[in-house]
Amino acid sequence: MSRKTGPKQALFEQLAQIAAALGSAARLELLDFLAQSERSVDDLAKLTGLSVANTSKHLQHLRRAGLVHGRREGLRVIYSMAGDDVMAAIMALRDLAESRLAEVDRIIASYLASKDDLEPVSSDELMARATEGLVTILDVRPPEEYAQEHLPGALNVPLGELESHIATLPRDREIVAYCRGPWCVLSFEAVQLLRTAGYQARRLEGGLPEWRHEGRPTASDH
Numbered sequence: 001m002s003r004k005t006g007p008k009q010a011l012f013e014q015l016a017q018i019a020a021a022l023g024s025a026a027r028l029e030l031l032d033f034l035a036q037s038e039r040s041v042d043d044l045a046k047l048t049g050l051s052v053a054n055t056s057k058h059l060q061h062l063r064r065a066g067l068v069h070g071r072r073e074g075l076r077v078i079y080s081m082a083g084d085d086v087m088a089a090i091m092a093l094r095d096l097a098e099s100r101l102a103e104v105d106r107i108i109a110s111y112l113a114s115k116d117d118l119e120p121v122s123s124d125e126l127m128a129r130a131t132e133g134l135v136t137i138l139d140v141r142p143p144e145e146y147a148q149e150h151l152p153g154a155l156n157v158p159l160g161e162l163e164s165h166i167a168t169l170p171r172d173r174e175i176v177a178y179c180r181g182p183w184c185v186l187s188f189e190a191v192q193l194l195r196t197a198g199y200q201a202r203r204l205e206g207g208l209p210e211w212r213h214e215g216r217p218t219a220s221d222h
Helices: 007-022 025-034 041-048 052-064 084-100 102-115 123-131 143-148 159-168 185-196 208-213
Strands: 068-073 076-081 135-139 174-178 201-203
Touching: 007 025, 007 052, 007 084, 025 041, 025 052, 025 076, 025 084, 041 052, 041 076, 052 068, 052 076, 084 102, 084 208, 102 185, 123 135, 123 174, 159 185, 174 185, 185 201
Parallel strands: 135 174, 174 201
Antiparallel strands: 068 076
């Protein structure tokens, strides 16, 4: 006997299309990079280690599900996240994984939490302290991501350059480092390096996408 298909089943089919698009580690990683800034297929391929052909295939899958937009720029196709609701879905999926999957807890405890023995700074606390000039905000992402969008007043020193530029940072106030999100290791490693050099440092609880999602102000070099 064939399954009856009505409006409810048709809607679940559409929901399944979104779920299928998100059901890939590679596509979730692509969305994570697009949450920072728009990028070309070639750039995304380099960042993820995927072939250009596979990257393009994954992006087309995301595009069919309405999760990303693509625009032509000469011979290149530039992709961007389709909207803030996509970011909200990614955050909800991440929260669900943290609350339901023991392996996620194990990975976080082994590779992230073990790197940082201090409570991270909340966005509320950072806003208040930045307004009073009590902190230095440090963006340790690559320069192209910083140029697209960053926290107001943030200094950009990519993690790979931090050790050689560390002496230029002020020592008279705490440094709060941030990067791409709560699972991004860049800010954890930056805080470790800063503390080893004698700085008072903590990381922001989230990253730029979470800050933006909360409706907080951002700046851009464009």
